Amino acid sequence: MAKINIQTIYEHNKQDVYSYLLSLTHNKSLSEDLTSDVFLGAIKSMPAFRGNSSIKTWLFSIARHKWYEHLRKGKKELAPEDFLRIYLSDDTTLETAVITKELVGRIYELLEQESVKSKDIVLMRVDGYSYFEIAQKHNISESSARVIDFRTKGRIRANLLKEGYISESDFL
Known part of the structure; x- marks a missing residue:
């Protein structure tokens, strides 16, 4: 693979990475901090970048992981809209479901119990x-990717139904 210039990567992708993080955090200061962390992470993992995806896709993946790392460290309370989209999104009317912080926390816990592959x-x-x-x-x-995605979301929904966090009507 050709030599990659991190300065060029930074200049071409900084705003996109920042905007992506801002859409997740809804916090300008935090997004700026995480953007810096993303590019530091990119520098550290540059030798492992195989070029199987675009650089922007790779950076967004690092950004997503930095955001989750931040959440796991408890630096921000989990907002329902952050995880509704991630864990339960599909073509149903989930947008109309009322999601509480307790539910969001449970969804996160259930996803963490899945295999690394399923979660990813x-x-x-x-x-x-x-x-x-x-x-x-x-x-x-x-x-196989479709089936794993469908089954993983199904297991999470089934657990939420069983535990009473949601009802069947949430999926109609």
């Missing part, structure tokens, strides 16, 4: 990756 597939879908891109990253077929 769900998160990649939320980030807008196609099943084709996910399949390439995980060295599986597109249909």
Whole structure:
């Protein structure tokens, strides 16, 4: 692979990474801090970058992981809209469901119980990756990526139903 100039990468992608993080955090200062962390992380992991995706996609993946790392460290309370989109998004009317912080916390806990592969597939879908891109990253077929995504979300929904966090009417 050709030599990659981090300064050029920074100049071409800083605003996009910042905007992406701002859409997650809704906090300008935090987004600026995390943007810096993303590029520091990119510098550290540059030797591991294989070029299987675009640099921007790679940076967004680092940004997403920095955001989750920040959440795990408890630096920000979890907002319902942050995780509704991530863990339960599909074509149903979930936008109308009322999500509490307790529910969001439970959704997060359930996703953490999934395998690394299943969790990554769900998160990649939320980030807008196609099943084709996910399949390439995980060295599986597109249909396997779809099935893993569907089943993982299904397990989370089933647990939430069983525990009484949501009802069947939330999915109608």
